[in-house]
Amino acid sequence: MSRVRTRIGPVRLLLPLAALATSLALPATASAAPVPLSSTPTATPTATSTGSVHVVAVGDVARAGGGQTATARLVAAHRPQAVLLLGDLAYDTGSAADFTSWFAPSYGRFRSITWPVPGNHEYGTRGAAGYRAYFRVVGPTWWVRRSGAWTVIGLDSEQVTSSAQRSFLLTALRSNRGRPTVVAWHRPRVSSGAHGGAADTQPLYALVAADPDVRIILWGHDHDYQRMSLPFGARAPLTAFVVGTGGAELRPVTRPAPAAWSRKVVAGRYGVLDLVLRPRSFSFTFTSVDGVVRDSGSSAF
Numbered sequence: 001m002s003r004v005r006t007r008i009g010p011v012r013l014l015l016p017l018a019a020l021a022t023s024l025a026l027p028a029t030a031s032a033a034p035v036p037l038s039s040t041p042t043a044t045p046t047a048t049s050t051g052s053v054h055v056v057a058v059g060d061v062a063r064a065g066g067g068q069t070a071t072a073r074l075v076a077a078h079r080p081q082a083v084l085l086l087g088d089l090a091y092d093t094g095s096a097a098d099f100t101s102w103f104a105p106s107y108g109r110f111r112s113i114t115w116p117v118p119g120n121h122e123y124g125t126r127g128a129a130g131y132r133a134y135f136r137v138v139g140p141t142w143w144v145r146r147s148g149a150w151t152v153i154g155l156d157s158e159q160v161t162s163s164a165q166r167s168f169l170l171t172a173l174r175s176n177r178g179r180p181t182v183v184a185w186h187r188p189r190v191s192s193g194a195h196g197g198a199a200d201t202q203p204l205y206a207l208v209a210a211d212p213d214v215r216i217i218l219w220g221h222d223h224d225y226q227r228m229s230l231p232f233g234a235r236a237p238l239t240a241f242v243v244g245t246g247g248a249e250l251r252p253v254t255r256p257a258p259a260a261w262s263r264k265v266v267a268g269r270y271g272v273l274d275l276v277l278r279p280r281s282f283s284f285t286f287t288s289v290d291g292v293v294r295d296s297g298s299s300a301f
Helices: 017-023 068-078 096-113 120-124 126-135 163-174 199-209
Strands: 003-006 053-058 082-086 114-117 143-147 150-154 181-184 214-219 225-232 235-243 262-266 271-278 281-288 293-300
Touching: 053 068, 053 235, 068 096, 068 271, 082 096, 082 150, 082 181, 082 214, 096 114, 096 126, 114 126, 114 150, 120 126, 150 163, 163 199, 199 214, 225 281, 225 293, 235 271, 235 281, 262 281, 262 293
Parallel strands: 053 082, 082 114, 150 181, 181 214, 214 235
Antiparallel strands: 003 293, 053 271, 143 150, 225 235, 225 262, 271 281, 281 293
C-alpha cells in the first residue's frame, strides 16, 4: 500500500468512491498479440539503471500572448533530466507555423530532452503533421522510455480507438517486470476542471489502472492543476495529475466541489510539476511561476 505525505489543506468530497470505482470498472479485454515496444525519435532513451530520474511535466503550453516564457524559465530552473509535455503544445492548430512562432522560442531549448504526447489541438493540423515534423516523429505517436528505475509510457488520447496503440500498451505494461511506471496522455479520464472526464479514454485507463506497476498517471487538457487519488478495486490508490498550466489561457474549475478522488486543485496559476522518481518512492512539487510551491508530497511503495 502506498503512503502519500502531503502539505495541503482540507478538501471537500462530492462523489462516493464506490460510484467512481463502478464508473471506471475494468472491462473484459481480449488478449492482444505482442508488438515491439516503440520509441519516438525525440530523444535518446536514458540507459536503464536502479537510480532516480528527475522529470518536469506540463501541458497546454504555447500560444500568442500566453504564459509559456515564464513556465519555460521555471522548467530551466528545475534542471530536469527530461521534460514530459502533456499535449496541446502549440495553439491553435498545432501547425508548423504555430510551433515555430509560439513553442520554439520558449520550449525549443528543451527539445533534446523532451518526451511529448500529442493533444487535440495538435490534430487541428491533419495527421498532427506540425507536431510530427517538429519532434521528428516517424511512425506511432505512442512511445516508451526506461529511465532510472522507472518506465515512462506516452500515449495518444486522440487515437483511443487504435487497436495498435492498445496492443502496444499491453505489451509495454507486461514488459515492466516490476518496474514502477508513469503513463501520460492528454485528455484526462477524470477531472474536476472545465472539460471534465473524457469517457472515451476509458479503454486506456482501464488497462493502466489495473496494472500493479503503474504509480502515476499524467494528463493535461484542463487548464488548471489537479492531484487525485483514484481508487481501483483492491489495489492501492493511483496518483493522477492534471497539469494544463504551461501557458495557454487559464480557466476556473467549474465543478461545484472537488470530487471524492480530488486531493488538490490549483486554478488561475501557471506552473509546472516537478517529479523525482526513485526506485521505491516518488516525490512531487507543483510550483507556480511566482515561485510559490502550491502542492507537494511523496509516496513510498
